[in-house]
Amino acid sequence: MRAIVQDAYGSADAMRFDADVERPVPGDDDVLVRVRAAGVDAGVWHLMTGTPYLVRLMGYGLRRPKYRIPGMDMAGTVEAVGANVTRLRPGDEVFGMGKGAFAExxxxxxxxxxxKPASLSFEQAAALPVSxxxxxxxxxxxxGIRAGQKVLVIGASGGVGSYAVQLAKAYGAEVTGVCGTAKTDLVRSLGADHVIDYTRAEIGAGAGTATGAAGGAPARYDLVLDIAGGRPLSRLRRALTPRGTLVLVGNEAGGRWSGGMGRLLRAALLSLFVGQRLRPMAAAERYEDLDVLAxxxxxxxxxxALDRTYPLSEAPEAVRSLAEHRVRGKSVVTV
Ligand SMILES: NC(=O)c1ccc[n+]([C@@H]2O[C@H](COP(=O)([O-])OP(=O)(O)OC[C@H]3O[C@@H](n4cnc5c(N)ncnc54)[C@H](OP(=O)(O)O)[C@@H]3O)[C@@H](O)[C@H]2O)c1
Structure with missing residues (x-):
């Protein structure tokens, strides 16, 4: 089959197209998917570069990638199922997470x-799973979001953030999104009530320079999703109400070794002593929540929020554009 392969950790140049790769064989609990589209997200970049180094200790290969074919999010058609598979059968159109998605x-x-929701194309469905x-x-x-709460999404124009803005609105919250100048229009179009451009206003420094139909953004929030930027906990806490909740989702500024693990541990410890709840989170990959998204x-x-699609042979460029912050929302690779 055709696939993208990677034999060493490195930049997107370490990925190459190969027209003659062995087709994977599903285990008893596995499904073999004929991939129509594969998602591109920060996790693909981490496993491509092998950073933070902590990921290498988590079973992904110490010196080189353990799994040669990159890509996790996928949408496609069930080709075959393992002996224990009961929920799905050949021909079903599915979306979700596996290994080696940059392949046929x-x-x-x-x-x-x-x-897969019938109303979504394979490309749209492949953009959905992990983010x-x-x-x-x-x-x-x-x-613990509730209707009427003020919610701040830091990193609102990216993969996770573009879904967080829409879901927070669906839960009935007043939503403020934070992103760079070039993507404020996108975040507003996703439904954010206020948009803060992080190049012009700082979070936790009082009311921001905000734009949006409802006027100025709030100065304090009941719930803050920290998806990007790696701001100090003290600054994030200043943006929270006294009993508010800070959820620590991602941090690309966390360094090559642990990816900011120290900040997560400090947050969990501090949370025991203060009125605010400071919570690191790690997503659980389960179909029940894919059904909720559907x-x-x-x-x-x-x-x-699908930005661009790339043919399989251009998957390295898709990952490069993510690393260079050129993606608005999500991009996918079509197979
Ligand atoms: N905890 C988990 O289970 C989990 C799961 C998935 C992902 N993650 C992590 O979540 C993070 C985001 O992933 P993603 O796929 O959403 O990435 P992404 O698509 O690259 O989005 C990054 C977002 O961060 C914004 N941003 C960049 N610098 C910022 C700053 N200084 N202040 C505020 N916003 C800033 C970007 O805005 P502009 O482009 O407009 O500058 C963009 O909206 C990554 O670290 C990823 O590893 C964690």
């Missing part, structure tokens, strides 16, 4: 695949 065929555990699940679980499970899509409350 890829395997995924049945527990990480759901039926959508992360946004959902950060707001609902870690954040319900939001079906109700017209969630639409992937």
């Amino acid at each position: 065929y890829a395997c995924a555990p049945q527990a990480k695949l759901a039926l 959508g699940l992360t946004a959902l679980q950060a707001l609902r499970d870690s954040g 319900d939001f899509v079906g109700a017209g409350r969630l639409t992937p």
Whole structure:
């Protein structure tokens, strides 16, 4: 089959197109998916570069990538199923998370695949899994979001953030999104009530320079999703109400070794002694929450903000554009 392969950690140049790769064989609990589109997200970049180095200790290969074919998020058609698979059968159109998605065929555990919403194209569905699940679980499970709350999404124009803005609105919150100058229009179009351009106003420094139909952004929030920027906890806490919740989702400024693990540990410890709740989170990959996302899509409350699609042979460029912050929302690779 045709696939992108990578034999060493490095930049996107370490990825190459190969027209003659062996097709994967599904295990008993796995589904073999004929991939129609594969998602591109920060996780693909981490596994491509092998940074932070902590990911290498998490079973992805110490010296070189353990899994030669990159890509995790996928949408496509079930080609074959393992002996224990009962929920899905050949011909089903699915989306979810597996291994080696930058290829014509890829395997995924049945527990990480759901039926694709009929209203979404394969490209849109491939943009949904890990970013959508992360946004959902950060707001609902870690954040305990409730209608009427003031919610701040830091990193609102990216993969996770573009879903978080829409989901927070669907839960009935007043939403403020934070992003760079070039993407404020995107965040507003996703439904944010206020948009803060982080190059012009700082979070936790009082009311920001905000734009949006409802006027100035609030100075304090009931719930803050920290997806990007790696701001100090003290500054993020200044943007929270006294009993507010800070959910720590991502931090590309965390350094090559641990990716900011120290800040997460400090947050968990500090949370024991202060009125605010400071919560690191890690997304759980489960089909039940893919079904929840599909319900939001079906109700017209969630639409992937799809920027560009790239043919399989140009997957390295797709990852490069993500690393260089050129993507508005999500991009996908079509197979
Ligand atoms: N905890 C988990 O389970 C989990 C799951 C998925 C992802 N993550 C992590 O979440 C992070 C974001 O992932 P993603 O896929 O959403 O990335 P992405 O698509 O690259 O989006 C990054 C976002 O951050 C914004 N940003 C960059 N610098 C910023 C700053 N200084 N202040 C505020 N916003 C800033 C970008 O805005 P502009 O482009 O407009 O500058 C963009 O909106 C990554 O670190 C990823 O590893 C964690």
